[in-house]
Amino acid sequence: MPANDLFHINRSESVHGCTPVFTCSVQGFSLTLPAIQFTTRETTMDGFLLAIEESALGVYIREDAWGFAIALSVHAVGMAMALGVVMLVNFRILGVLKQVPVLAHSALFGTAWLGFIINLLSGIALYSSHATEYTYQSVFILKITLLAIGGYLMKLTMEAVEAKADEARIRLYSFVTISCWIGAVITGRLMAYF
Amino acid sequence: MIDSFLTLLSDSFVGNLMRDVFWMWPFTENLHFMGLCALFGGLLAIDLRVIGVCRFIPMSAALTLIPYVIAAFAVNLVTGFMFFCGDPFRYFYNLAFQWKMALVLLAGINALWFWFGEHAKLSKLADGVEADFGAKVIAALSLAIWVGVIILGRLIPYLE
Numbered sequence: 582m583p584a585n586d587l588f589h590i591n592r593s594e595s596v597h598g599c600t601p602v603f604t605c606s607v608q609g610f611s612l613t614l615p616a617i618q619f620t621t622r623e624t625t626m627d628g629f630l631l632a633i634e635e636s637a638l639g640v641y642i643r644e645d646a647w648g649f650a651i652a653l654s655v656h657a658v659g660m661a662m663a664l665g666v667v668m669l670v671n672f673r674i675l676g677v678l679k680q681v682p683v684l685a686h687s688a689l690f691g692t693a694w695l696g697f698i699i700n701l702l703s704g705i706a707l708y709s710s711h712a713t714e715y716t717y718q719s720v721f722i723l724k725i726t727l728l729a730i731g732g733y734l735m736k737l738t739m740e741a742v743e744a745k746a747d748e749a750r751i752r753l754y755s756f757v758t759i760s761c762w763i764g765a766v767i768t769g770r771l772m773a774y775f
Numbered sequence: 776m777i778d779s780f781l782t783l784l785s786d787s788f789v790g791n792l793m794r795d796v797f798w799m800w801p802f803t804e805n806l807h808f809m810g811l812c813a814l815f816g817g818l819l820a821i822d823l824r825v826i827g828v829c830r831f832i833p834m835s836a837a838l839t840l841i842p843y844v845i846a847a848f849a850v851n852l853v854t855g856f857m858f859f860c861g862d863p864f865r866y867f868y869n870l871a872f873q874w875k876m877a878l879v880l881l882a883g884i885n886a887l888w889f890w891f892g893e894h895a896k897l898s899k900l901a902d903g904v905e906a907d908f909g910a911k912v913i914a915a916l917s918l919a920i921w922v923g924v925i926i927l928g929r930l931i932p933y934l935e
Contacts (some may be wrong), residue, residue: 650933654926660808661925665816669840678843681820681836688831692819766812767805774801 630712639709649710656703660769662696664762667735671759674742675752683742720775724768731761781863793861800861803854810850811928815921817844825897825906825914834900871934875927882920889913 633639642648666689672678673686708715715721738754784790793799817840823829824837859866866872893910900906906914 647933650930654929657811657925657929658922661812661815661921662819664812665814665819667816668813669816669820672843678840680839681832685832685836686820688829689819689823692823763809766808770805770808771801 626716627713630716633709633712636709638706639712642706642710649707652703652706652710656700656707659696659699659703660766663693663700664696664766666690666693666696667731667762668759670735671738671755671762674738674755675759687739715772718772718775720768720771724765724772727761727765727768731758731765734758734761777867778864781867784860784863787860789857790860790863793857800858803857807851807854807858810847810854811925813847814844814851815925817841817847818917818921822914822918825910827905827911830903830905833902834904834906835898838894838898865935866931869931869935871927871930875924875931878920878924878927882917882924885913885916885920889917 634643642652666686669678669689670683670686673681673683734754735758738751738758741751741754793803820829820832820840821837821844824832824834889910893906893913897906897910
């Protein structure tokens with residue numbers, strides 16, 4: 582028996598507005614599930630996103646010859662400030678960098694916050710220019726998720742450092758933190774590809 | 776003459792690698808971003824200490840970050856060269872790229888000035904003490920030049 586006879590996934594086309602379904606069958610057993618679609622149905626959310634795109638800011642960033650390029654450049658500088666400091670602190674905790682005390686490095690958190698605010702503002706500007714696309718883009722959703730987790734974990738890591746918690750736990754927090762931040766930059770860059 | 780050199784780079788192994796392996800370009804871009812963040816983060820610690828904003832950081836400790844900054848720059852030099860080989864004619868004649876390289880060169884001269892003119896003095900500086908005015912100027916220039924480098928790099932696709 583050829584391998585592909587063991588497992589089938591068929592997707593029916595939408596007919597007259599009926600919900601399309603996935604039919605999955607494994608060696609005679611079959612299971613029918615509604616095909617979940619996030620993007621094709623009109624929702625109230627789409628009206629809201631469209632309003633964002635048509636806002637003065639969205640139109641300017643999208644249609645001005647320099648709008649998008651300038652917002653992107655500013656976004657890169659903010660990234661260097663925020664991630665630069667986050668890298669320093671976490672590489673210090675993980676032992677890649679030595680000498681400078683961890684808490685002395687955290688004196689730079691003001692700069693990291695400034696970078697974060699720059700990127701929040703430039704990020705909102707970039708988002709408003711293509712709100713209907715970015716909202717449903719998998720790498721964008723992943724990026725925002727990683728940022729939220731990474732941001733919260735950075736706070737937890739510093740709290741653990743200040744409380745002089747178990748070294749292994751601090752390192753674990755720090756490793757996950759820096760992974761999330763790097764993941765956020767990678768998924769952000771990949772938005773141009775997916 | 777220059778065009779034949781650019782053709783040589785374009786036809787090189789690295790040039791072909793960058794164009795033919797579909798994930799090579801975004802992968803290298805991400806490495807370039809990581810290098811940029813590490814470079815700028817290290818510079819922030821050193822330069823803000825010298826300027827006096829972060830006197831909290833011991834000067835001798837801040838100066839130990841110099842090899843970290845140089846390592847990050849090396850990553851970006853290699854990945855940058857890889858992009859260049861992937862599309863040399865586009866980069867060489869690109870206005871943003873030309874200005875970016877000029878600024879990188881300026882940053883290099885600034886770093887040499889720091890190393891030969893200020894490093895010995897600064898490494899003897901006691902914790903919490905302000906650096907002299909010349910060192911502060913170099914540090915401020917360094918941050919300004921690298922912000923310019925980041926912006927011009929990001930503008931390369933828009934200034935053809």
